[in-house]
Amino acid sequence: MKLIIKTVAKPGSTRANKTGAWRSFMPVFDHKLCSKCGICAMYCPEGIINKLENGFFEPDYEYCKGCGICANECPKKAIVMVLEGK
Amino acid sequence: MSLLKPGHRGCAGCCDALAGKFVLDALGENTIVVSPTGCLEVFTTPYPESAWGVPWIHSLFENAAAVASGVEVALKALGKKNDIKIVAIGGDGATLDIGLQAISGAFERGHNFTYICVDNEAYMNTGVQRSGGTPLYASTTTSPAGKVSFGNPQHKKNMPAIIAAHGSPYVATASVAYAPDMIRKVKKAADVKGPTYVHVHAPCCTGWRFEGSKTIEVGKLAVETAMWPLYEMENGVVTNVRKLKNRKPVEEYLKAQGRFKHLFTMQGGLEEIKKIQAIADWNVKHFGLE
C-alpha cells in the first residue's frame, strides 16, 4: 500500500469493506406487496437499496447490515427480516 | 446512488449515516464537507478508505466552523467559482459544547456556509457521555440514573436560538425521520447567502438503547410528542412550523428508549416525567405547534 502523505483517502473507497458480513437478519423484499413508494431506499443508512428497472427495490446484500429500518418503515409490510443461514 | 458510499463502519441503523446521506442528497457533488471529530468522521474515513464522494476534510473536534470559514475564504481568494457549497456537519458535542466558540466566530464573520448539527444528544463516539445536547433525565454513562439520581439534571441547550441571535439569515430544525423535510431545509440553507444553520434531531440506537430498526420510528415520536419541534427561522423570526394534529404524551417517546427506562421503574419517576411533559408543552406554546 502506497501511503499518500497528506492523510488523503480516495473518494468512496470504503466500498472495499463489505459490511454485509455484519448481518444477522436479512431483509427479504416481496414485490407482490410493494407499492414502489421508495421509503425503504430513502431511510437505508447504507444507501444500498436500489431501484430496479421495473420500479421495485432490492438491497445490495454485499453491504446490507440488516438493521431492519426498511422493514420497520415499509407501509405495505412488504419487507420481512429473516434470520441469516436458516 | 448516494454520494455517501457504503462500506462505512456506522452501526446498523445509524442516524449519522442517514443524516450524512440526506445532506449530500440535498447538495450534490458540488459540495465541500468539513467534519469535526465524531462518529460520522470516524466511521466514514478509516485510512486509506473514505465513504465520501465529495471533497472532505477533518481537522479537530472543536474547529470545524473555523476550518469551513478558511475553506470559504480560500476559494474566494483563489478566484474559484462561488457556486461551491461549503457545509460543516458536526455532532452535538462538537457543536453545542467544544466547538461553540469557533461557530460563534464564523457566524459573526458572516461566511457563506452552512453548519449542520447532527444531534444525537450525547458523546456517542466515546461511549454515550452527556453533552450540552443531552435532554433532562436521560441516563448516559456520565449522567447515569442511580439510587439518588434521575439521570442528566440539565436541560438541553437551545442552540438554534444561539445561532439565530448571531443574526443568521436562516436557522431550521429538522429530523432524520422526516427526510424530505430535512433535505428541503438543507437545500434552502445552502441556497441562502450567509452563514446558515440546520439542527437535525438524530436518534442513536446504540446510545439511546433501542433496536436499530426503530431509528425513524423514535425520531417520529420525538416530533409527534413535541419533544422536537420542527421549525424554520428567517432573520431571527419563526416563519414556518410543522403543526401537530394529534399530539402524543411524552411517555410514548420516553418508553421507546432505554435511556429513560428508569423513569418508569424508579420511585417518583412518573412524577418527574411531568417536568419533561412541561418541556413539550412549552414547545407547543412557544412555536404554536397546535
Added chain:
Amino acid sequence: MRRRMVVVEGSYAVAHAVKVCKPHVISAYPITPQTHIVEDLSQFVADGDMNCEYMNVESEFSAISALIGASAAGARTYSSTTSQGLALMHEALFNASGMRLPIVMTVVNRALSAPINIWNDQQDSISQRDTGWIQLYAEDVQESADMLPQVYKLAEDEEILLPAMACMDGFILSHVYEPVILLEQSLTDEFLPPYSPEFTLDTKNPVSFGALADPSTYTEFRYKQEKAMGVALEKIEEIAKEFKDVYGRYYGGLIDEYALDDAEIVIMAMGSVIGTVKDTIDELRSEGEPVGLLKVRSFRPFPVDAIRSALKNAKIVITIDKNISIGKNEGALCTEVKACLYNTDLRIPVIGVMLGFGGRDIPMSTIKKVINKAKLVEKGIYVESEIADLREDMA
C-alpha cells in the same frame, strides 16, 4: 541594482516581506508583541496594496484552524502569533503538520504566563518543538524579513510539505527601528514559485483530508513527517544560498559561524542575543581570547551533523537558552547539543546557561561573566547548567 535602505520598525519589515510573498489568506488574532505585524498587513489590505483575504478571527485557535481549511483548499497562508496565542494553537499545530499543510507563521517570541509577562524569551516556540513544524530563528530585523520567502519555499517544497515558524524575538526585533532593505517584489517573484499542491479540496477531484489512521498505518505517517524534516535539513542550506544569489544576503543555512575556526570556547545561541554575543566576541578577541560563535538558525530540523562538524576543535561549549525545561534545569538547545555529541568521540564539556527570561536584558557583561565562569571547567570547577542572570536580592 541600487538597494535603498530604509529605517522601519521590525514588524513593518516583516509585514512587507509577507506582502511580497503574496499569501492568499491571512488569519490572525491580535496579541502583544505580534500586533504591529498584523496591523500593518491589515493596512496593506485596506489600502488595496495586497490582494489577499484577511480574516479577523475570534482566537488564535480559530486563526490556525481557518488556515488549515484555507491551505487544504489550495491557498498560500500566513499567520503570526506569540506566547499564549501559540500555546492556544498547540493542538492544531500537530494537525497542520500531520496533514502536511505548508502554513507559514511568524512567531514573535514572548514569555509564557504565569506570571504574565509580555516581554521576550523563547519558551513559546521551544515548547512547540515536537509539533512537526520547521522552526528557524532570526538574528536581526533584516533576517526576520528575509526568512519569510525562504520558509515559504521550504514549506511548500513538494518533498517537504511541512508548516514553518519563522521566529523573531519580541520587542527586541519586532519593535526596534533598524535600517533594512525592504524585499523587492520582482526578486521575490523570481525566488518564490507559486504554490501548486497536488491535492486540494477540489470538487472535480474529490479527496478526503484527515482520515483516521489506526495502528496499522499511523506510524508510517509519523515516519514520513520525519523523512520530510530530513529533506528540509538538506534544502535549508540550498535555499539560503539561492536567496543569496537572488537578493545578495546570507545568514547561514542551518547554522552560521563567527570567529569559529580557531575558537576554543564556542558560544551557541539562537535569535537576537547573537548580536550581543558577536560584539562580546569582538572585544574578547582583541584581548586575545579564543572565543567564537556557532549560531543555530534551524532548531527544527535540528542540524546534528553540521553541529558535530562545527564543534570538532572546540574545547568548551556554552549554550545560551532563553527557555527552560522545568525539572531538567536545562534549556532546549543545551539538551539537544549534548545529545548530538554523545554518540561521537567528541568529549567537549557543554555548559548550559539560561538567560533573558521574560525580557531580562542580556548585556555584554553577562556574556563575559558566563564565559569566565565556563573557563573554570579547565580547573575542574563545573556548573553543568544554570539560570545565569538571577537577581541576588530575590533568589
